[in-house]
Amino acid sequence: GRISEGSGEDPYLGSAIAKAMVKGYQGKDLKNEFTMMATVKHLALYGAVEAGRDYNSVDMSKVKMYNQYLPPYQAAVDAGVGSAMTSFNDIDGIPATGNKWLITDLLRKQWGFKGFVVSDYTSVNEMTAHGLGDLQAVSAQAINAGLDMDMVGEGFLTTLKKSVQEGKVTEEAITIACRRILTAKHQLGLFDDPYKYSDTSRPKKDILTAENRAAARKIATQSFVLLKNENNVLPLKKDAKIALVGPLANDKNNMLGTWAPTGDPQLSIPVLEGLKNVAPKAKITYAKGANITNDPELASRANVFGLRVDIDKRSPDAMIAEALRNSKDADVIVAVVGEASEFAGEAASRTEISIPQSQKKLINALAETGKPVVLVLFSGRPLTIAEEFNLPINILQVWNPGVEAGNAIADVLFGDYNPSGKLTASWPRNVGQIPIYHSMKNTGRPAPAHQFEKFKSNYLDSELSPLFPFGYGLSYTTFEYSAIAVDKKKIAQDEVINISFTVKNTGDHDGEEVVQLYLKDEVRSITPPKRQLKGFKKIFLKKGESQRVTIPLSANDLKFYNSELKFVAEPGKFIVFVGGNSNAEMS
Structure with a gap:
């Protein structure tokens, strides 16, 4: 799920993005009120948790670690990142938050990191659940490993005095941690003005300005990836008769993506509104067509930050029937489907990453009309869409485009912007192929490219290559x-x-x-x-x-x-x- 927060599968690309983000956040002067100290996270290997499940264990060779997983972190350090946050997983059996090899030997001594290291939210306390002792023991292990700040858990606050008295932690270790944090505050100018970042007048003049919304719209268009354009159906004509269908077609609640709980989704532009803004002469009919999912338990888990999945009181068949009626006289059908925003992100791992069955049924029904169908696909991760790809439809991947979602999507659908986005991760044909990535190694028995051969590294039931x-x-x-x-x-x-x-x-x-x-x-x-x-x-x-x-x-x-x-x-x-x-x- 947390791939939605990352930069993809490639260490070279990840390193380039890490450098750019550090530069963008920190600028040239951390005391400038329009900069902020960047934190590189989660150090390290958090993208390789077993079974793809958040917070799970990681077991990895050092060779793979150094060549594939660590380069973006080192790039951020080389770019001067001010802070690093430890990950939840273990490394060689030792949780990252208490791992001296990771924090001191690698990060500080090998890479020359000078900033401070903060735990993830209560990850010091959670070392107890890992099986490494009580709160006093794990807090002592963490600060002795080189951790400087205990986020929220209060293990440092409540146990370190006792650990110093018992000789388990030195006063020098605490002094060093304090010095690093005070240095960061000095770099940020907080000794001169502790409240410089608490200007309550700034949101009105700095957030959601016309200039910023225009930038958000442009950036969104550049992030979309055209996956399929059969018979050059796209771009659409601005005077076309369009049947707009799908549970995300007139939805504001899922435009912002995961980890946006303080954003106001009601300020976002839904797809229906965007189409009308960009092509006012188009004749557009709208029908929901399907729920994001018909599973009430899955819906409740996705609604943790507010309503993301609304299960309609109408039957699924009735909603599909309405969509088909609205599509009868259309030149083209635009189906806006995919994941709810909270189907991806932290603590949002899935064992099946296909389009939910409720929407599959709708997509198949639309494809059977024989009309041109354009799938506008929302997701925070690669999905398994081999079934949809094999239908006579077209697919534009839009991720979670943000506050200007509808306008940006319309810009691309109608050709005001020609899509140029590229996938930062391979898309598997099915979950059995995972992990799959472009820099995999050959085996001693590599399989032929397009045919099955016994005693080669094949699958019986699938091609080796990714779908995309x-x-x-x-x-x-x-x-x-x-x-x-x-x-x-x-x-x-x-x-x-x-x-x-x-x-x-x-x-x-x-x-x-x-x-x-x-x-x-x-x-x-x-x-x-x-x-x-x-x-x-x-x-x-x-x-x-x-x-x-x-x-x-x-x-x-x-x-x-x-x-x-x-x-x-x-x-x-x-x-x-x-x-x-x-x-x-x-x-």
Whole structure:
């Protein structure tokens, strides 16, 4: 569930985003009232909990840890992040909040982190449930491990004096923790003005201004991913007759996404309103068509921060019948479906990540009309939508777009913005494929690409490939890659190689493309991934226009952590691939 809060499956992309976020939050001067101290979280491995269930255990080799999970954290530290928060899971059997190797040896000594470390909410206390002793024992373990701040749990407040008296904690350890927190307050200018961030006049002038709403709308459009556009149904004509259906089509409560309990969903723009704003000449009929789910227990769990799932008093069949009646004279059907906002996020793990059955029934009924159908799909995570993908429909993934959701979705549906978003995580065909990601390793018995072969690493009942690969995303136009070249065939440890290629817009619309460069290490001292992302650029091309793109690679980009956890670039042969997703074929 918490993938909705993250940056996806790739360490290179995650590192780039981490650096950008630290820069965006902290700026150049933490004393500036328009900045804030960033916190990198959750340190570490929280994305690898067993069974995908929040707060669960993690068991991972150091090689995988250093090469795939730790790079974004280190990138945030290198960018000067002021604070770090520990994760709930254990690492090598020791909870992160009391893990001296993680907090002191890795974070502070190896990476040179100078800020303060805070626990997650009551994670000090929860070390007791992990089985490591009473509150006094785990509080002592945490501060001795290097933790500086105990969030909410009050174990530090109520037990450390006794632990000092008993010789279990030194006064120096407490002094160091206090110094780090006071240093952060000094960096933020709180000694000069303790109330500088408590200006009650700022919300009215800084939040939901026209400028900020326009930015929110633009950012949302750029995040959408076009997954399927059969027969170029999209973009829609602004004078079309549109049957708008679906439980999220006229819904304000699920636009903001997870972890927005202080946001006012009633200030958000629903899809119905957005379509009318952007295409006032369109003839739009609306029907709910289905509930997000018909399961009252699931609905109650999703309504923890307010109404997110409203189960209609009408029967499911009656709602579908109304949707079909409204669709009878339409040129196109737009079905707005998917997850409620609280179906993803913290403590929102699911064992089935398909579209709920109530909505599947509606989608199938709409597809059977024979009319063009556009699925506008909401979710906080990758979903298993192989069944829907195989229907004669079109799919625009919009995640949880925020306060300007309806306007942004309409901008893309009607072609005012040509979608350019790319997937930051592979989408599995089914849950049995999980974990699935583009940088997986080969086995000694790799399976053929498109056929089953006994005694190879296959499934009996499914293809190996994901439904959508990492980096995937269509456009209303098409792009052609050609003429790849490298400026040198060999580089030394201190040199850079430039990979150049041509991208041409071969379609009928102006558009943006995120060009991606992947690397394959042919031979090395530990088994290499099939390929790794090592560069990307976003370019804009008018229809018919070409552009020569160059992406540099240094020896540092070829480095990895070997079996001795040394960061090395070994001599060897490397293949580069460029294209529009991780299945890039031009090399």
